[in-house]
Amino acid sequence: xxxxxxxxxxDDFNYGSxxxxxxxxxxxLSKRIHYGKFVAEAKFLAKPEEYSALIRSRDAAGxxxxxxDREVERSVVERVRRKAATFGQDITENGAVSVGTGANGGTxxxxxxxxxxxxxxxxxxxxIVMPLTKDVEVMYLLRxxxxxxxxxxxxxxxxxxxxxSQPAAAAPAR
Ligand SMILES: O=C(O)C(=O)C[C@]1(C(=O)O)C=C[C@@H](O)C=C1
Numbered sequence: 712x713x714x715x716x717x718x719x720x721x722d723d724f725n726y727g728s729x730x731x732x733x734x735x736x737x738x739x740l741s742k743r744i745h746y747g748k749f750v751a752e753a754k755f756l757a758k759p760e761e762y763s764a765l766i767r768s769r770d771a772a773g774x775x776x777x778x779x780d781r782e783v784e785r786s787v788v789e790r791v792r793r794k795a796a797t798f799g800q801d802i803t804e805n806g807a808v809s810v811g812t813g814a815n816g817g818t819x820x821x822x823x824x825x826x827x828x829x830x831x832x833x834x835x836x837x838x839i840v841m842p843l844t845k846d847v848e849v850m851y852l853l854r855x856x857x858x859x860x861x862x863x864x865x866x867x868x869x870x871x872x873x874x875x876s877q878p879a880a881a882a883p884a885r
Contacts, residue, residue: 747847766856774849791836795829
């Protein structure tokens with residue numbers, strides 16, 4: 712999958728700066744994608760029975776279906792598009808927004824000059840970031856019940872066993 716148009720064509724010879732910023736971008740993407748673990752945990756806690764059944768039957772496709780929310784996905788993509796259109800503007804020294812088609816063709820003629828096409832950023836989210844986030848969610852959930860006690864053990868039994876395993880409290884000083 713290619714996303715041409717992310718950078719202006721040509722060579723600016725800024726290889727060191729590019730590599731450093733690439734690492735920063737990749738780390739930010741990785742962090743955002745791995746937040747899927749927290750999202751998955753919240754989703755599991757909201758529907759523990761449904762997820763547990765799918766996890767026990769190792770139904771990855773079923774988990775993917777249950778955690779997917781197309782409405783949220785649409786609003787995330789739109790928010791990303793609007794943010795790119797807002798924060799991708801170039802400002803001039805006197806504070807005005809510079810106009811004209813940006814180097815990456817992100818702007819219609821006469822509109823604000825943009826560093827990168829908002830549609831391209833939106834597509835990166837839609838085609839790469841959200842699918843990877845969902846893969847992380849599925850992988851997290853498939854392991855969510857590892858080491859969890861079977862349901863036959865009641866919480867009362869667990870509490871008693873836990874307290875019994877704790878060292879006795881020190882006797883109060885006289
Ligand atoms: O917000 C959620 O419900 C998520 O799981 C996160 C996210 C995303 O990556 O933005 C992923 C899957 C959903 O279909 C919608 C959005």
